[in-house]
Amino acid sequence: MTETKREIERKYESDESGLPDLTGAGGVASVLDRGVAELDATYYDTSDLRLASASITLRRRTGGSDAGWHLKLPVGPGVRDEIRASLSDAVPDELAGLVRSRVREGQLVPVVRLRSSRDVRDLVDARGRLLAEASVDAVRADRLFGGEGSAQWTEIEVELADGGDPAFLDKVEKRLRKAGVRPSRSASKLARALAETKGGHPRPRDTGPAEPVTAGDHVMAYIRAQRDAIVELDPAVRRDAEEAVHDMRVATRRLRSTFRSFHKVLDREVTDPIGAELKWLAGELGVGRDHEVLAERLGTALGELPSALVSGPVNERLHSWAKAGEHGSRRRLLGVLDSPRYLTLLDTLDAVVGDPPTRKAAARKPDKVLAKAVRKDFDKVSALVGEALEQPPGHGRDEAMHEARKKAKRTRYAAETATPAVGGAAKTLAKCMKSLQSLLGEHQDSVMARQTLRELSAVAHAAGESAFTYGLLYGREEGRADLAEEALPQVWAATQASMEV
Secondary structure (H helix, E strand, C coil), rough: CCCEEEEEEEEEEEECCCCCCCCCCHHHCCEEEEEEEEEEEEECCCCCHCCCCCCCEHHHHEECCCCEEEEEEEECCCHHHEEEECCCCCCHHHHHHHHHHHHCCCCCCEEEEEEEEEEEEEECCCCEEEEEEEEEEEEEEEEECCCCEEEEEEEEEEEEECCCCCCCHHHHHHHHCCCCCECCCCCCCHHHHHCCCCCCCCCCCCCCCCCCCHHHHHHHHHHHHHHHHHHHHHHHHCCCCCCCCHHHHHHHHHHHHHHHHHHCCCCCHHHHHHHHHHHHHHHHHHHHHHHHHHHHHHHHHHHHCCCCHCCCCCCHHHHHHHHHHCHHHHHHHHHHCHHHHHHHHHHHHHHHHHHEEEEHHCCCHHHHHHHHHHHHHHHHHHHHHHHHHHCCHHHHHHHHHHHHHHHHHHHHHHHHHHHHHCCCHHHHHHHHHHHHHHHHHHHHHHHHHHHHHHHHHHHHHHHCCCCCHHHHHHHHHHHHHHHHHHHHHHHHHHEEECCCC
16 A cells, blocks of 8 residues: 655755754744654665656665655656555555556666664644654765765755745845755765765766757657657556646657658658557556446536436436446556566567668768658548538548548647747748647547447436436537538638648
């Protein structure tokens, strides 16, 4: 069993003078002495320090009020999510899973031991409310793996109380700076320990060229960003964080679309098999997601109806249908993220980023190469939208609009890739394609909702229940689809006008 805590803290260099007086800083009325805690923490990582390279820490700590396993995932500067598990000898399975996208088939081993004498003070306001915890830590670090040696230092740490205003830390820092205290040069104790003991150091983050120059540079920058997104979103997907599954699915689609749009830049013999694996992953991520989105749409529509128009146990049947779609999908997704197939895909993406399978066009100037690829994708969208506009209402138009939506996504992603090189025209096109994609997506959602309502209506009718409400909802979905179809010519005209790439 784990619990998660949002940790907002700042670290400072310290000498022998200890903690300056913080009374009056940001509303601090009193500084309460909480005594000294003896902490003993062993930090785990791979032999090549993959977690440290990603600013992730995993430790087993005894002493203090929160003894146990702690996994810290970066959220932003000075902000981390700390996931805690009870004390045990081995790394808890849930925490090991949360770092699997980094560790993969590697092994977690003890790399550093940190022993700290922590002199703790509570900063409280006039009502006795805790504002932050300030501590002076006397630290000894011993290298356990991949090097040798020890290091000692003293630091000041100020951690914001749960639910506190981060601006309070600015006021405390101002007081500390006036007293001659400066921010720490290391983001964490582990980072300092690795820097000050002999042995291996975390690999620098692979960011590619500082300034993309060629067409290949620009395409690979976009690919690298999507690879990073998949790896970084993995823990959030495992924790069932809001929108995490959707965001990872979008990253897989962006990658696959980029491989296909820029096949003149990257060798398709290498990227096509990867694209197939990305399609598989996107499909697995969508198993529960599509059902969830549709259930929310139908539930909202039902909730908007006056009670007099709800005939029979419609809400109960819809709830049962929604729950049936959720059953097993979560467990299945976690199985996918732990599978050798998924971990191999991550390794393959790393290999592509590390050694891009470029073609001759990759070395050329980016504006013409990228603009040509965007134009080609746009022409495909144009043909499909034209087909949809020519079709009479019905299945044929629905299919054409659905295909146009998929191609609009690809064109949008291609325009995003091209924007740094091509400029405002590509940015405008990406924005217009997003609007077109949203309109076509609304239409497709209506198609799927009507299909589900037909199925639910048939089941209700067979059970002797009234199908009136299902028919009413169906009619409203038809109306929403009609509005999308009516808006398509105008939206498409605006999109065509933006096509200057």
